[in-house]
Amino acid sequence: MLVLDNVHAGYGRFEVLHGINLRVPAGRTVALLGANGAGKTTLLKAAAGLVPVTSGTIRLDGDPVERLAAQKRARRGLMLIPEGRAIFRDLTVRENLAMYAGNRNVGAAVDRAVAAFPILKDRLAQRAGSMSGGQQQMLAVTRALINDARVILADELSVGLAPVVVDEIFEAVDVLRREGRSLVIVEQYVDRVLAVADYVYVLHKGRVALVGEPEQCLRDSVFDQYIGAGAHS
């Protein structure tokens, strides 16, 4: 379970997040929505330790983690899949999987990856950066599958992908949900993410503008104002 309590964060003198409160209960999925520049990516980065938190607390299963380095948070089971293709481009697919597996068994990691995305089987010795965008994103998502991170923060997984590939990625997301992981998903396809989310947070200019369950939100006119009426038609 991940809890952000009055978190302020930003880049140098620019404060982007002005006191964020957010709760991700164990095994639940949170959809994080908002316009460009609302602070969604910064929120995920601050939670993962890539953007320093200036005040407020971040608790992972009750322990404060906001002063820990990114790698320490990762080792405690908090995983960020950043925007773009979050893979080591110059390493082979197998080497990527070995990096994701850490101290765990690499063979098992490879098996798990191939089970989820069979196409990766033929690509194991290939340089990861030379694969197609969809395959790269599959590899990036595989990181969550082979790792037992309890909280997964996923930033724009579907960006720039063909609809068929997006389906595959969301299947993987569904697997993670069924495994009982907590998820925070930033997503441009509002409908798709609302279909899997238990809670919705709408950010506006670095503040939480709206919190609720998906059905509740869809009925709320404020939600339409922030997300745009056409976005989930």
Added chain:
Amino acid sequence: MRQYLPFVVIGLFTGAVYALAAAGLVLTYKTSGVFNFGHGAIGMFAAYVFYHLKTAWAWGTVPAIAVALFVFAPFMGVLLDRVLFRWLGSAGLATYVVASLGLLVFLQGLAVVWKGGNTYRINPFFPTNTFRVPGVSGVYVTVEQALVVGIAVAAGVALTAFFRFTSLGLRTRAVVNDRELTSLVGISPGLVTTLSWMLGCFFAALSAILFVPSLGLDSVLLTLLVLTALGAAAAGRLTSIPITMAAAFAIGVGQSLLVKAVGTRSGLSGLPTSLPFIVLFVILFFARRTTFALPSRAQERVAVVAARRGAAGVRRMPVAQLALLAGAALIVPAVVSGYRLGTATTAVAMVLVFSSLGLLLGLSRQVSLCHAMFVSFGATNLSLLLRSHVPYLPALLLAALLVVPLGVIVAIPSIRLSGLFLALATFGFGKLAQDVLYPTSLAFGARSLASVPRPAAFRGPVAFYYLVVAVAFAGVVVVELLKASRLGRTLRALADSPTAVESLGVNPVASRVIVFCVSAFLAGLAGGLMGTLVQSITPSSFDFFLSLLWVTVLVAAGASTLGGSVLAAGLLVVVPAVITSTKVTEWQPVAFGLAAMIFAQLPNGIMTLVRMPDWSAAWQRVSWKAHHQHRARERHAVGGVPAGAAR
């Protein structure tokens, strides 16, 4: 053919040493994004540690080498990564170049303070008896040569295997590829970087210590091992360790064969030592812009620092300061005379040198490491022109103008690549010029001497002093005008975000080359003046090492304002003239090197801390209305964002 074979053997030996040095250099650059100009100096200092343990503490050779290699060198690596680079934080490329130069000057100076400037002989560690190479008649190899080549090859194989097959090697490659993602995977990129610095310093120490028995323990020569490694590192595109090591072997063999081919022809004697730089230049010349990608960390850091460096650079002409300076300079002859006036004259000329260097370092964040060469050519050109009976003042101008083509030759191939390569190219070119160009009739000629007679009108020390003041003042005004001009704004913008400037349709290469040429011209002018002051100069008057010292002094004093140039000239020239102790000149490089490391991240060195009276700001403080109008304008201009953050 056969007579060349022994030279191949010698070449393989030196190539092995270069290979070890270059491997360490590339390793640390890859993982940290810091090109360590002090790499050779670290190796040099490790060799001095070894020497100290062996002679002063009477240790055996093996434990002394072991401590230098396995304790001192890794410790230096930790110190650099955890103290120096942590202190520098998210700085830009130029900051790292300058800080590592500071390290070079600091360690070299410290070695001289510690053990004196002499070269010490060291007995070979390995047996020197020779054996025949099987199958090749008439070629003998010493056990030492065979062992050193063996060590280098083994180290190359071991490094390659380390990266390919071990999990730490995989993690290192992951850090090189994407630092941030590595931390997200749960691995500390900092730890991996520290380890690679330890390993890199170990290689620096290993190469230096293996070289010491044949080269002698010499602080300058060992420090310059980094120069020789440059060519090989460039061949490996600063990323591939196997190619770098292979190129290092090729350079070693090539050098040795050149020694044989050149023989005793005196004019060409500098050619073999210059081979690495010739290789570097050929590679830079033919490289495409994409060949040398910056490591991810370097790019990140440049972006961050761009946001932070708000205060760098003066935006208006510092009229009050210029007037104050001119006034002070004019009354000097009333206060001092004799040799002190000579010191004052040198100091004024050095203000011009530093001002021209500041144009590069402070304004456009370009690092020139061959300014002493420009100064030197300014003097030799003047000498040649005066010998052809050109009148003094036109000759002085023409001499400085003739320095510009040299600047163009160095600048164009490297500037189009990146700021790092300008530093590398000028570093190499300074040495190349000293070894190859200085002995020719274009510079000092075979006599290694250039005489610059003073014109009759300025024969008196006071008259000449005023001439120097007039020329230097004109030069400084040009620099300040340039800073306040459109070109100055472009260069400041380029230092922050080249992409943004290019998108405005400005050619970044042209702007940078122009400012580099202006800088070379002014340095040449100062060189002519300083040559005329002492009336005869030698190749060592403006040794290329001086270029490095000047950069560290200026960075420490403050590279982006006039005050910094004046302070630099004062620290370098006036202080040792006032406190006439040999201790001062001895400790100067140590202090400047240290100061450069400490102040490298400040946009204007020490002068950032010393606030010069800013007349317009003072006016704003006095006038409440002006202050608020100014603030309102600033807020309006950037749409409500606090003014400081937007720059």
